[in-house]
Amino acid sequence: MGHAAGDRGPGPHRRAGRRRAVSDAIAVSSSAGDAQDLVRAKAVLLQVGEGKRRLSPEALRTALVDLHDFWLSSRAASIGLTERAALVAVGALGRRELAPWSDLDLVLLHDGRKDVDRLADQLWYPLWDAGIGLDHSVRTPGQAVQVAATDLRAAFGLLEIRHIAGDPALTGTVQTAVRQAWRAGIRSRFDEIVEAAQGRWRKIGDVAHRVEPDLKNGHGGLRDIQLVDALAAAQLVDRPGGDVLEAQRLLLDVRTELHRLAGRARDVLRAQDADEVAAVLEIGDRFELARALSGAARAVAFSAETSLRSAKGALPRRGLAALRRSPVRRPLDSGVVEHAGEVALARDAAAPRDPALVLRVAATAARTGLPVAAGTLHRLADTAPELREPWPRDALGELLSLLGTGRPLVDVVEALDRTGLWGRLFPEWGAVRDLPPRDRAHVWTVDRHLVEATAQVARLTTRVARPDLLLVGTLLHDIGKGRGGDHSVVGESLAVQVGRRLGFTESDVTVLGAMVRHHLLLPHTATRRDLEDPATVTRVVETLDEAVRDGAPGAGGLLLDLLTALAEADSLATGPGVWSPWKKALIGDLSRRSRALMAGEPLPVPPEGTDDGIAAAVLADQRPQVRFVDEDTPATVLVAVPDARGSLAAAAGVLALHSLEVHAAELATTGEVAVFTFTVSPRFGGLPDPAVLRTALGRVLDGTLTLADALARKERDYAPAASTEPAAPPRVLWFDDEATGAVVLELRGTDRIGLLHRVAAALEGCDAELRWARVSTLGSSVVDSFCLAGPDGDGAIRTADRRRIEEAVLAAAG
Template sequence: MRTAAASGDAGDLVKAKAVLLEPGPGKKRLSPEALRAALVDLHDFWLSSRATSIGISDRAALVAVGALGRRELAPWSDLDLVLLHDGRKDVERLADALWYPLWDAGIGLDHSVRTPGQAVQVAATDLRAAFGLLEARHIAGDNALTTKVSDAVRQAWRAGIRTRYDEIADAARARWEKVGDVAHRIEPDLKSGHGGLRDVQLLDALAAAQLIDRPSADVVEARRLLLDVRTELHRLAGRARDVLRAQDADEVAAALEIADRFELARALSGAARSIAFAAEVGLRSARSALPRRGLAALRRAPVRRPLDTGVVEHAGEVTLARDATAARDPALMLRVAATAARTGYPIAAGTLHRLADTAPELREPWPRAARGELLSLLGAGRAMAEVVEALDRTGLWGRLFPEWGVVRDLPPRDRAHVWTVDRHLVETAAQAARLTTRVARPDLLLVGSLLHDIGKGRGGDHSIVGESLALQVSRRLGFAEQDVTILGAMVRHHLLLPHTATRRDLDDPATVARVAETLTAEVGPHAGLLLDLLAALAEADSLATGPGVWSPWKQQLIGDLARRCRTFLAGEPLPAPAVTTAAEVALAAAVVAEGRPQLAVTESGSDEPATVAIAMPDRGGSLSAAAGVLALHSLEVHAAELRTVTSGDVEVAVFTFTTSPRFGRLPDPALMRSDLVRVLDGGLALDEALARKERDYAPAMAVADAAPARVLWFDDEASGAVVLELRGTDRIGLLHRIAAALEKSGVELRWARVATLGASVVDSFCLEAAPDGDRVRIEEAVLAAADIG
């Protein structure tokens, strides 16, 4: 291999690399780390041989920067090379002799030719170039020239760091804002994301300026995992790629001998969060360590300003007062955290480490002061998320909540979730802090929000498992036994309201009675309090799940259910079930008089769903036709109420849809009615029109790694009906397809509700009771209609 690579033909270099990537039958596949080392050795050998053969020796040097300079070369990384020279007249010849073979072989190349002065100058004006030259590694030629440039760049970097710090920090934060977190993205950017490989380079650059220490062992280990994943991603894709796509994650996990993509996501989350935390602390520590010169050196050192008992602000960070000790003050650690969240100042790294070394485990039950500081922290809202992250990264949060270990970095199984489970719990508590004025016990809302999914990752129903953990935690926190019971019930039933509101007929008194009786059985006379807590938790949970999960329609449904339950608990009569309205009767009469379908739109406000009422002769295919026309006009259906109205001797189907436009404004009712007439007359092939629309919009709405659809059945004992629930991937015209499948199965529908959660849907259909044998046939038809393929 070395002989071939040394020939000077870069094509031989490409062939040698191909052998490393695919060693052939009977040959052992190189591990990611071994592959990177072999690729570095291969390129070093070819480049040094080539450089020697063309005369790069005295007064010229070939230097590697970037991935090759750091010895982090992934299979399809570009080569970043600098040709240094000290005034040689033939430098253009040398450069051409180096670059052209690489270009001809199709090797990605980022190159430059510099004198020592030019190299130092470009490093002083271009951050990217400076970071690269700080990592420069000699390949061939005059080693003294490389050393001279490397020393000069590092000296200039240290000397000028004070004037460049703001640019460094601003560039890092802008990159984080643009690319997002590696830890929480479904498809993370391993290189540029917050917690990615560029943040390790940032730490190295700050260390080179002698502002911080070299990265710690956990950051080094995290960097190795990110490099391994990126290496396998390159090997799998056959080209440079830094974003780990969902459809590639299982293969990358298998190559790294990790169980599956979920375990890989969990490992990546932990690694990225370690790097991100180190980068944030590193930037703050570097700012504090900047050299003071000129008039700045004459200014007094920052004063320590008291913030709370044992807590002061110093140089823009929360730190401990000189006489504060965690051993004598059990609530000190939580007071520091609550103060940081309340003021917006970060906790100093030294303070975190000191608390990690000295803070004892709180006795059980917790002292009242400690519980009060926890509630103060949770009540701070969004600001507390980064504080909890800092506590967790230094082991302090796990000391408070040992149960946290199972959900830490646990990836979500539901695509609607954008956070890991532990971060989702924190985000839910942050959202709940905005809702504390709605409930009589804000302390229970905050703690219940923090614990509602604590049972995930342990097997079994996470609500049931979580209840026992919530009881355990709340007793440890020192809550009264009555409050402990309420917190356990909050976790056990945190899905009761949203599931009931979207899967049951709220006009049916039995639905309301079932919810109210469930709450009363749990907490007796405190059922009203539990109801209010669950309603607020449902909102906070949805808001913390992902975009669009808490919709005006969902808010309306849960609010309506909660109001009916309060009425029931108060012993007052429930609202009478909805009956045929005058407007529906008028629509049905117009259908009979004109012999054509009718359509009416009622708007409820800019942020509220609109109502579309459609009436047509009651015959097979009516619902699927109506739903298809709405989809054709980009209306997203949230619910459908189905009635049969007799006008004269004619039965008319009246459908009332609760809808929102997917894009822009509501469509013209006249155009929708015209299309409905064409569908019923056979002039518009609805399935073909929807397929064309789906093709047009599919690239923007496509879901990678779509999960297979599922059907669940729920019996409604009060009415004798059954509820079919479809869980699947959203697509244009899905309600039309499902309705058509049900109509062909001969099923009579009472109502339908559609909940869209990001790219997923949970659609519920209330059917007249069907024998168990029919359920199998109906389920097969629905799943076939929902197939995303």
């Protein structure tokens, strides 16, 4: 795992320090009559954190278990809990995994003692009075077995039973009976076990891929290890292997430190806590911690999934089922069969002599929707030969078949990756494996994002002439991340390397490299440049032609089509809301214009007089005018007002006040009238009545409606619930376009109702002329671009003016 604090065994000084800490705490808790002593003793352990005496997470858990065992056993002896009764621990205390603020899960067992109610009261009430979280029950052996047979969660707990005090024979009787009943009834309960696990995974999500993972309940969390242990107790699967136990150790260490940091029970690792937890565990920063947790959780998740499948095949058969023949091995492909609902190797499969077998198994699994048998994966990992360079044609064909399956690709690649097979196919994958994203819009680790994007692009292959290049280029488009430098430039050289290894021709390799090098060209240009300016489109076409100048004829057009499809798949795989109708329209428009220029066709000329007489109407009565000229989604609305400072901010604020999300703004001045062309979408419902917008805008301009107050109320009432993740500070970037002479300010920050209004007001306050704006909302984040002219109306903006504008924009966005 690479977390130093967990990798070091406790040396003699550490062990001595731990013993001193435990002895000090036990001395504090020596009075078994008052559970407040237990609370004070735990505080002693938690305060052993100054300087070199700090207990490691593992040592702290051990000390807490020893402390609670001591107090509970002392308390049990003092109240006469010795014969015909036993106090046992389940849950975290039973597993010796007690975190600082874990609840105590205790069971009082008895064989019919008449004073059992007294024993229970004298055990539970001191703990309740001390404010200690307690989950308790009182059972006879028969009742314990019965509740384990009817309540799955109770069954999992009783399988972990650990004796604390009283009659150990009674504890042993219950342990034996519960395990025997669990094994005997596992067949009838197996469907419930699977449904409960899968339901929890759907509800909570993956530990490996969430920004704020649930370390206990998420897919790949601690409860999944308990699931595997329960299946092992039924003698259906083996106990978790070394990689899972190491993963468990990291998950427990992080959860322990999270409790210690929060001062209360906490299973969800929030972003604002991750840096401090990482520092305590000597992992570096929250990104390194996220990467370590992702690897750990994937090991646990893979173990849980394969254990469920293996357990299903190992279920005992009774009655008529015992007389049925074993499942038939149904041929699926050369050397590949279906056996017991899984993809497996045929008996005559020649893994050492068949270089394409790994990919054929993977492609078959994805195509049929069946999982690959764990034994098959391990056999392939042990016996499959390395693919020679270049790959045989049938190996490349099986890879393309796999990549083209869409959603089933994700689980198959995960299985290959967990067993080392994917890394053997693509050694470059190691740098992006479990690599956390650096921006808030991305919801996946980089490796998972690449696979998700490939799954998305599979349905777009009919749009391009070379679906093979589209699939492979999408799989590799972010392969350069995690290595330092510009990931697009680094990725280009890696894509060329991979393309040659796969057996593509040199001209195809050139296109693959260009796809990776320029995969951001279309989205960045569409959202940061004026598409009406011919120089913008000319620059895109020249960039594409230059990138493939050594390729086959027509390679520029092919690259354009590939990048258009990749832009869509990349956005869809980034996170919710990133591929919006507006972004789709922008990239589609840029692609069509570029295609026209490549074909020698004239670019569309912006229509003149698009104000439809709206400027004349303003001049006639000096009142604002609002008209919808296109009511599709996104819609186009013209807003005309008497030209004055603050008019753009006023117009943008009124649109926000009426729940219109602005995607773009074009500005023009006709004499004494400012005409704004906004591209908008309603946040919910339909478009508002333009008369309502006109009235509100008039009130803003004459001072009877204060936009700042109205927008603050709107944000309070309608903004999404605040995230527990701290908002990233806004950031400003400057771009100088040599082709068009434009100066573009890009704002990256957190989305807020009325953000364009605030930024426009800040720009107008700095005497910066705004020519156009592009607004991109990426989930809860925004990337907004503003084309500016300086105070003198020319394109140049001096350094001092840039600093002043930047400060004003950041203040408005904060």
